[in-house]
Amino acid sequence: MSFPRPVGRWWQRPPWRDRLVAGGLFFLGGLIYFAGFASVTSRGDAVPLAWRLGVLVVACAGGLLRARMPPLALMIGVLALAVDIYLGLSVPIVIVLADLIFAATLYGSRLLSRIQIAIAVVIPLVTIVVTLAGTGDWRLALLFAWQVAAVPVIPVWWAMNVRNHRELAAAERHRSEQLATINELDRRGAIAAERARMARDLHDVIASHLSAIAIQSEALLSMADGDPDTVRTVVRSVRENSIQSLSEMRAMIGMLRADGGEDADPATAPARLRDLERLLESARAGGLRVELRSNLQQIEGEALDGVGETLPAAVDLAAYRIVQEALTNAVKHGAGASVAVSLDHAAGQLVIEVTNERPDRVPAGQGDQGGTGLVSMRERAETVGGTLLAGPHAGTWRVRAVLPTKGLPTGG
Secondary structure, eight states: OOOOOOOOSGGGSTTHHHHHHHHHHHHHHHHHHHHTOOBSSGGGGGSOHHHHHHHHHHHHHHHTTTTTSHHHHHHHHHHHHHHHHHHOOBHHHHHHHHHHHHHHHHHSOHHHHHHHHHHHHHHHHHHHHHHHHHHOOHHHHHHHHHHHHHHHHHHHHHHHHHHHHHHHHHHHHHHHHHHHHHHHHHHHHHHHHHHHHHHHHHHHHHHHHHHHHHHHHHHHHHTTTSOHHHHHHHHHHHHHHHHHHHHHHHHHHHHHTSSOOOOOOOOOOOOOGGGHHHHHHHHHHTTOEEEEEEOTTEETTEEOSSTTTTSBHHHHHHHHHHHHHHHHHHHHHOTTOEEEEEEEEETTEEEEEEEEEOOSSOOHHHHSTTOHHHHHHHHHHHHTTOEEEEEEETTEEEEEEEEEOSSSOBOO
16 A cells, blocks of 8 residues: 655645656756766766766656656666666766655555565675676675665665654554544543433423422312412412423423433432532542532522522532532542632522632643543533533632523422
């Protein structure tokens, strides 16, 4: 399999690069011929310049195909070398042939590259044997072999180094693409799992509404002739539960439209912000020093009976899960650290901030987009129309979520 050609500027791409190289080699060879010191042997001094230039044109014509058709380009170069040896070996043809050997090793198939390496090894050995047989002088044989070997060995060695570096770079790029694909699949899996979990939570909320409707309807049937005010109160409660169930069912269907999912776990009561104290106690047991600041007990001057009772059910669930995940990350990456949890409900939005001492090394699950903890928190926030930011802040690590509370159904 041939090695992929790099893509750069126009003069770096075939065929423009090959044209520039062939033109440059022809220009250099012409200068050497006109200078009069091109011939390697004395026999070549009598060859007309026009013949020399004609052979050089043929060799450079092969250079036009050096990257696109390396075997054919090398064959043309060898043919030009054979004619040049007959006329009297000259330096320009040797230079062009060296470039064609380099290109064939770099751009050719793996088989062609191996053949080039074998030839580069065999040529010096054959040169030594032939020279020894003709002269009997081993010093002369070694010197001649050294000179001859430079033509195939140096281009092949250089090209193989370049080729190996390019193949390593291509392998690293392929590995990076695979890792990016795996991270993306992990992220999608985490999102699908989190959406399935949210859907189960909402299922439990809706089930509680429907249970209330069933109980209230049964009570209404038993008091058909009862107090009209009591009947109206029960009917009003049934209507409110029905509206809330329908609204939350629409939210659940929206989340279930996501691809993927997981096997259903046994139904359990979803945790809400009213259960936040138990979560904080669990974090303290894990070694954290947790401080809670919240105004959820007093909103716009009206005292509430319980935490989270006026929050939309989806927001209530999302807020609890975000705090839970942030505390989990704090325990995992900074045991014994101080953590500040802030819940601020005002102007139709719930602002959640979880700030902890920043670890020396940014956790993989918090510091990048590949962490499933951050993905889960962001998915929770975005599902209810909110936003979430996580990162360094004033020497600490902060998770900040803004969740809208207007226009969403409330839950109890």
